[in-house]
Amino acid sequence: MKKFLFAIAAFLPALAFAQNAQQYTVKTRLSTIKGPAKAYLVYYIGANNIIDSADVVNGEFSFEGVVMEPLTASLFIDHNNMGLKKYIDQNFTAAGPSKSVDGLGFYLEKGNTTITGKDSITSAVITGSPTNDDDKALRALVKTVVDKAKTIAGDAQKATVDQQRSAAFQNAIQARYIALQKEQKELLKNFIAKHPGSIVSLAALSNTAGPAPSAADIEPLFNQLSAEVKNSEGGMQIKAAIDRLKITDLGSTAPDFSQNDVNGLPVQLSSLRGKYVLVDFWASWCGPCRQESPNKVKLYNKYKGKNFTVLGVSLDQNKASWLAAIKSDGLAWTQISDLKGWGNLAARLYDVYSIPQSFLIDPQGKIVAKGLRGDELDQKLEELLGKI
Template sequence: MKKLLFPILALLPALSFAQNAKDFSIKGKVANADANTKIYLVYNVGSNNVTDSSTVTNGDFAFKGAVADPVTATLFLDRKNLGFAKYVDVNFPDGRPSTTADGLAFFLEQGNMNIAIKDSAAKADITGSQLNDDNKTLKGQLQALTEKAKAISAEAQKATAEQQHSSAFQNSMQGKYKSLQAEQKSILKNFVSSHPDSYISLLALSSFGGPSPDVNELEPLFNSLSDNLKKSDGGRAMKAGLDGLKITAIGSLAPDFTQNDVNGKPVSLSSFRGKYVLVDFWASWCGPCRQENPNVVKLFNKYKGKNFTILGVSLDKNTGKDAWLAAIKNDGLTWTQVSDLQFWNNLAAKLYNVQSIPANFLIDPQGKIVAKNLRGDDLDTALEKYLGKI
């Protein structure tokens, strides 16, 4: 479901506070505010967290500062003047917002904007900011998909244990998710094409790529952006991210790696040269991975006589070796399994830019990546394409 959300640009590191930082100004009004009301503005400049405050005077408040590229920010309304630290303790007791939290998430950019708060900050009106207008437009276009995604998620949660372990049910759900993702990509692609100079288009490109971006899809869209946007800090960071993705793009030579198998023996990917090999990233703690494993087992048994094998790479922790070994046994994973037991710091996963699991890469006998991120029927279709029908 993460692919169907609208995340902040996943390919970007924390943006630097560049030399082109310029001033921003926020002027706002709060209806029915008393003398105790305070407003807090929270945002990041590079790796630095900034928390600013403004007292509401005669219904007015204001903020000033400087940013280079646009940044995400949150405006909190504190009508009881608790002070920011106590406001956080009261309204975010477990690190998540409670029903009493009143905040507005928006984009902070250079220039002047106005914010009008009536009943709550969360429902405030923002004017004078093209960037926030663009964001509102895109969110509106994606709203119908969000509702569809909620309905599919609810259906999955209601499934019985038997259904959850059923290949037919899993393939059905995967088909529904794929349909939504196709709709999402169409909306995002159209937005980028019609807003080549909007910073929201960079964020749209990140959502378009999802946790397993394909540089062959993303690069043409990135190249269609305006020169100003591509030269921004965010644009340059995305370009660097795209260049990094080319290492594991379809058609590229698969990077070699070596990790220990369950007996502590080093195993290299290159040792499988001459066969089709599916490099399968998973973990014992990963629910979707475990649900997909029966399908992978079935297809391994179907094609293992056709010059095909699988190399499993686990993202288990160094304290989770027993769980890893138990999952291999319980799920019937009879192919070679390796891991450095470093969780998300698994060197092979980092080399292949794995951001979520399950993830996989199909590599041909010459060592080239021919397909990736195949699940359910898609994996069977790809194997049939390259190995022949059985």
Template sequence: MKKFIALALLLLPLGIQAQQAKPNVQVKGTLKNIKDTISIVYANYASNGKRVLDSANVVNGQYSFNIKISEPVRAQLTARNVANKKAKVIARNVASVFLEPGIITVASVDSFTNVSVKGSKAHSEFVKLQAALKPYDDKLEVLYQQYSAQVKNKNKEALDKIENAIDSLDALQREEVYGAYVKQNPNSPIALYALKNYTGYEVIASKVEPFFDLLPAAIKNSTAGIEFKAKIETAKLTDIGREALDFTQNDTLGVPVKLSSLRGKYLLVDFWASWCGPCRRENPNVVQVFNQFKDKGFHIIGVSLDQPNAKEKWMKAIHDDKLTWTHVSDLQFWNNEVAKLYGIQSIPQNLLLDPDGKIIAKNLRGEALGKKLEAIFSKEAKENAPKVNK
């Protein structure tokens, strides 16, 4: 259920910077009939490939931002009361607004999230897209609630079933809403946003690139367009059939391990982390598969995206989960050099390599990993069996 882990990416301090360039967007906000005390509004958005966090004081029910962007971007506006800094952010105090150059008015009535936006064609398109998404989001919300309940109950079987349902519905949503939107509206100011959501956190180049090619040159050549194209090119390097990109990273003892040094066996390159709940729940299955096939020519190298100064947590997770295979990490969280090399944006993810180091499968989880290896080794056993002359 990669969506849960991938969403954490949105909360990371991705190069938050101060505004220095000349603003070209003016956001004028008003608050009316709102019960919550709001004294400050934060705006979190991307500009030139980096996250930006701005703030504006609320005076007499009004606030304003002066922002510099080069292309339409989605901004998350969060309302807070500075007198109560410990208060949790609640859904009714968060709103998403699509910004573009010009003067944009944002009126919140009854609750901060109930916004009416004028002056942004991009936001108008965003509202249409949100309406198309609502039936799917409503069903997903029910599944998320069920998932939370089963986490408390520690019911792994139920969790697996719900995760599969979430993944299936999420995939359907991406195809029927985001994918359809890009096909029908390639010139929309939010077409690239829709394409990113269609893509998800695993870029499959052969599937995504045809959609990217539909976009006009202005979007392709934007900062976000160029970044997205780079992700497509990275994904091509890890397509099935390609030789896995070689890397070297230190193991738990600080000894460098080179990927190519592990050739000669079927090898699972497993991206995970001690803090990743879905990864830890998948580990018992991986352990079972490893123990079943390790003597037949199967090995695993775990690449951990654990955080700096978290080596003890990494080591403890390896010990607690009985992960008796090769482990490496630079303890740089999402900046892990191997993860960046392979374009990993969510975990768990994995790649299965053949003895020559070529990628033969990706993201095999649950029963799929065991079935794939069973097929491989059964075929090899038949091919290597002595032939009987009749």
């Protein structure tokens, strides 16, 4: 679901247009706010976390400062005036902000930006900022996709236990997500084509990739952007990501790695050379991974006699949980892990930042597909190994 429920503009890395210091002013008016309150403006300049504060007087407050380039920022209102440390302790956890947080993510850029609302900054309206106008247009564009994704998620959650264990049901849900991904990608590609000079196009670009990003798909879109956007800090970050993706793009030789199996014995990917190998990144705590298990079991049993196998790479940290999931889901193929969670060295090597994720490798060690699940994976295996 995280691939669909985008917070397009909030909490992105700083994005650059110019090299010279530029003055910004943010003026805010909340017409019906009551009692003393404090406003906090939070943003990053490079690796430095900048926090500014202002008293809310009669619903009004403002911020002024200098930025070297347009960047994303967050604005929070402490309605109880409890102080920043207590406010953070009570409202923010590793999982993110609580529902009680009154906050707004927006683009901070040169010139005068006006924010107006009633008693909440979350529902306030931003005017006077071309970049935030573009962001508003992008949010409106993808709203239909987000709504459809919520519907699919709701249908999956309402499924019975038997349905959830059914490969056919999981394939049907996955097919709906795949169709929605394609719809979203076309919307985002059109936005980028119409807004090549907008920093917001970087946010659109980062979300065209889906769960299995490909340099071959992303780079042509990146090349459509203006020189200013491509040379911005965010643009350079995406260019670096594209270069990393080329290491595991289709046709590339799969990078080799070795990790221990469930018995503590090392297994090297290259030791499976000569077979089609599905390198499957997953974890016991990953709901979508576990939901895909019936389908993987089905396909493994279907094709294991035709020079095909699976190598599971777990992003678990708790070995007991990992082993219990393998047994519960009936995963009969080789399983390995370094038990470092998201720090798994193979996941870092393959630039895996979301799971489930998979790479299909041919007998010569070349990557021939990635990110395939459900019927799409079955169709690819049938194409390569023949119909059974």
